[in-house]
Amino acid sequence: MTTSTPAAPADAPAPTPAPAEGRALPIAEAASATGLSVHTLRYYERDGLMLGAVERAPSGHRRYSPGDLDWLRMVTRLRETGMSIEEIRQYAALVRAGAASTAERLELLREHRRRVLVELERVQEHLRAIDGKISLYESEVGFARA
Structure with missing residues (x-):
């Protein structure tokens, strides 16, 4: 039995085609496409960070739609800029609320x-402090060579 992924909400990131013209990807390919691990993808689904149920193939294997991949990229941006898992879970719930x-x-x-x-x-x-040290060392190296 397969389930379909709900339509992406209006504020979801603009879709970017996945490999093979937007087909749903198995978990390993989705991991590769998003830079996340298979473990992280499963965790995000289990922990309520996805917008909807991830589609399943008749075999029961996960199939990530282009919309799922876009959402995962947004989640990655939020995580990489310091948003907590709890805040992302809250944000996902708000997006699902419409x-x-x-x-x-x-x-x-x-x-x-x-x-x-x-x-x-x-x-x-x-960075400014590091640049200052680099300038100092460059001037010392330049002075020593002169």
């Missing part, structure tokens, strides 16, 4: 963006 939750999704993403900008400024400050 248009009635748009204001809450907006607020959640605005707050995350604010935190990302704070972290970005912190990292840029560190």
Whole structure:
């Protein structure tokens, strides 16, 4: 028995064709396409981070649609910018809730963006310090060679 994946909500990332013209991918190919491990894909599904049930082949194996892959890429962006699993779970639930939750999704993403900008400024400050050390060492090396 196969289940179908619900249509992607309006705020889901724009679809990008998966290999072989948008066909659903088995878990190993989906892992490769998203840069996530097979274990992580199973965990995300089990932990309620997916927007809907992942389609299953008649054999019972998972089949990831292009929409699933787009969502996984968004989840990856959120994780890589510091959003917690709990916040992503909350965001996924809000997306599943549809248009009635748009204001809450907006607020959640605005707050995350604010935190990302704070972290970005912190990292840029560190980078400036590293660049200063590089300049110092370059001038010392240049002076020693002259």
